[in-house]
Amino acid sequence: MNKILRVNTRTGQIHATTCSEAQQHWGGRSYIAHHLLAEVDPVCEPLGRKNCLIVASGLLADTAVTTAGRLSLGGKSPLTGGVKEANVGGEAGRKMARLGLKAVVLEDAPEKPGPRILLVGQNGAELLDAPELGGKETSPTLAALRQRFGERIGALCIGPAGEMRLPAAAVATTDSSGVQLRVAGRGGLGAVMGAKGIKAIVFDAAEARQVKAADSKALAAAARELGKILLDAPKTANRHNYGTPAVLALCDTLGILPTRNFREGRFEQAEAISGEMIAELIDRRGGEGRRGLPCVQGCIIACSNIFADPSGKTTVASLQYENIGLLGSNCGIGDIDAIAGLNHLANQVGIDAIEGGAAVGVAMEAGLLPFGDAAGAQDLLRQVGQGTALGRIIGSGVATAGRVLGVRRIPATKGQAMPAYDPRSLKGIGVTYAMSPMGADHTAGNALETARGHDPLSREGQVEISLRLQIRAAILDSLGVCLFIRPAFVKNPELAARLLNARHGWQWTYRDVRAMGLECLRAEREFNRQAGLDESREDVPEFMRSEPLPPHNTVFDVDREEMRRIWEIQLPEDVF
């Protein structure tokens, strides 16, 4: 896993290099951070020739460690103008790692981007013209790739939104069965891929073998220990049973469920869109519906689902909390079948469902359609794929949509839509939205997990909470594992070091792991600083500081000066 494949999308030249000593210690998100800082001009235009799209394996990719195999995509974001890493489950990460690849880097940009496939195999890589894939939705694209290159490939692709270089465009992949569509949604990296003229990346590892670990026995032992802690953790069973929608009822109770463009924090139809209801419907309807599925082979949490319509036919897989929040309650829509249909459509046209849901929300606020109008929302998302003027507005993300449609209440920080946690009543996540190099991204440090132990309405201590969560996220995203395995490292931080040492033959302690996470954040912040994302961008939108959020009638009131000092806080070095 020491190869870096560089593809010049203008000249078509492809060459592989072996990564340096330093690069060997980076993976996933940390690889992206350091690569961008070292090689990409921070002031470059995100969709121009100087940006690159990086696909990076995690440090534990293609091992038996549960959830390992998530893959990171990165580049300068067309939404935030800063560094972006978006990671995703599915099979592509494992396949990429099995080919010995630390990273694939798409460089430069063709004069006229057209649909091409980057095919990466055991014996090299090539660019294939693929006019037949032009304008195709994501699932048909991935199905066509599996048909052409075999079912054992791992593939990434963009939908029509990415080809149109719409700033909210996402990158999609599947699980090993090809049923679940998994999406690296945030930050508009699908537009960066589209600007490179790459419709799909295919990893064909059929002939390749799993890389041997430095100490296979130690790795297996540590992986087992991790699994055991996880299975004992109280949240794991809940996640397995109800998936991410398990938190919807909690978020509604806490008053942080975005409702009607973040006007309210509770939704009167919350029950109808809750995790419990989804599970009940899946079980009752039968047919293709499933729950408790893994997205990455071998994951023991297995929190994914296939959501089927009343006739048992798949609507979308997997249906996740954040998408329900943004496409559902945030649009005033309480019909879970309609929400699942919207999610499917966002996936197919290839935009981030969070960004798309938020943009539909501001279109509703602008009066283009009423809150609750599921058919109208469906029409808007369909238009994204068609590239109509209105569709392009929605596909440009919530900040641009709000600007064009003349809406003052825009739920975004650094140009990126907020996920389904209103920061006015979950203040720790507001600090993350404001301060994370990633912009408004719950996966960068979600304070929901602290809500039971620390009053989420209080502004006290939230900055420190955010910092701890941000470091955690940077570590997990660099290992290429799911955020949901954090209970294992909270209980035993050294386990993270043992896994890495067994895999790579290093001599790390947890402090080294933590230093890697901090270095990742530092590199990201430095890139952003040079890109011009300075203190002026580090806050929640104005309305969240002045407009009280029902039911708690709270505003976001964490002091800006206190937030700015976040990076000076010293946390204990042996705590995850």
Add this chain to the structure above:
Amino acid sequence: MNKILRVNTRTGQIHATTCSEAQQHWGGRSYIAHHLLAEVDPVCEPLGRKNCLIVASGLLADTAVTTAGRLSLGGKSPLTGGVKEANVGGEAGRKMARLGLKAVVLEDAPEKPGPRILLVGQNGAELLDAPELGGKETSPTLAALRQRFGERIGALCIGPAGEMRLPAAAVATTDSSGVQLRVAGRGGLGAVMGAKGIKAIVFDAAEARQVKAADSKALAAAARELGKILLDAPKTANRHNYGTPAVLALCDTLGILPTRNFREGRFEQAEAISGEMIAELIDRRGGEGRRGLPCVQGCIIACSNIFADPSGKTTVASLQYENIGLLGSNCGIGDIDAIAGLNHLANQVGIDAIEGGAAVGVAMEAGLLPFGDAAGAQDLLRQVGQGTALGRIIGSGVATAGRVLGVRRIPATKGQAMPAYDPRSLKGIGVTYAMSPMGADHTAGNALETARGHDPLSREGQVEISLRLQIRAAILDSLGVCLFIRPAFVKNPELAARLLNARHGWQWTYRDVRAMGLECLRAEREFNRQAGLDESREDVPEFMRSEPLPPHNTVFDVDREEMRRIWEIQLPEDVF
């Protein structure tokens, strides 16, 4: 002229204050710079409650000094996110000054902006609901105001674009006859006015008298001297005869006339849209057409025109070079009647014709309509006023339009469209576009005037040229005079001080005048710095550094590091 009128557009409270000793020395642009830095949170949302719209008189307003009476509008720009001053001729500046007003400041913002009139008279000011003006175009609005409040008012208004808070919205006014529509176009200040819910500001100075100068005789003598130098200057007659379109042929020759979205610097139909042709058509067609008109009463240059159609009926007044360049050659349109019609339409819906023309150009580049399609362009501008999705995209300005429409070649710096001077072959103006606190704005320092003395294709010396021009512009914009009177101050810098001393009773030398200009620029840069417009925003778009511009096949190659040191350059202190 020492009164500052503050209008809280949320509460409706209005109060006047007398300006401080320091404020007395600021006018127009310098007043705006200092006010914004002192009172407006630089990170505020431009269309939110914390921004303000400032209308400021120049320091020589309501005197007999030729061209004096230009009025400055300012605020945080929804296009650039930084400081913006846009100034405009017409009668409103004089009327405002006659009421003793240094500035009118619209503060806060109503929950639901609706059309109101701010009526300012000799005995106070009031806000009047004006639902009948809602959605009205600019000329009918101004005509309705003249009908209601009398023909001697000075009035400012926005069109439907401003009411919709579209980021390219402008503020319009008229000359004393009500025939010419004059536009404070740049920076989207019409959207800021719209966000305040103010459709129009009316200055009724019928009962007021001209303020007495500290030394009327000295003022008259200095004003006469200024007039004499101007009348002797070789350019003045040319401007009088052909107006700003006089430079079109020169710009075509220099290869800097934007053509087909800045793909070329010469336009094959340049002759048909030149100043000479316009003059010929005006003379030949007769009817309402005129040339050599003043926009401000008493201006001796009188470079404005009324452009009439073949039947002699007014199409637009006044028809200016930059608008011809952007709506004409930049859109591949060589029919001057069509261009005049487009300019009229942009004025009426109330968007900046430069920004609008540039946005239509990128829509053409995106393939929505072919270059040269005047009817299609007309339709797009009409849609701006109608608020269709596509119209809103165009009305959001070129940067947003390019982003939404997936165009890589966007001729803008700091989010604002470039006026009709391609910086690849007029490098001094490229430095201004990149470095001026105003973004891409020719009035902030136009190197065209140096093109004869200093090779515009050379990168040498352009940074110094830009600095000199930027200081000049800051001075002239603070005095409230036209940039075209600069020959007088170039010949005799002390004349500027004499005018101010005679008007205000000061004891300034030219060095004090210059210090005021530098202080204005410093305040603007400091506001921008705090607003987050740092070095990362200080460059021309990428394509201009890599794509050669025919016919000279030049790229913009002034060194970024050299540009960044612009403010360290020491220029002689006695030179204008």
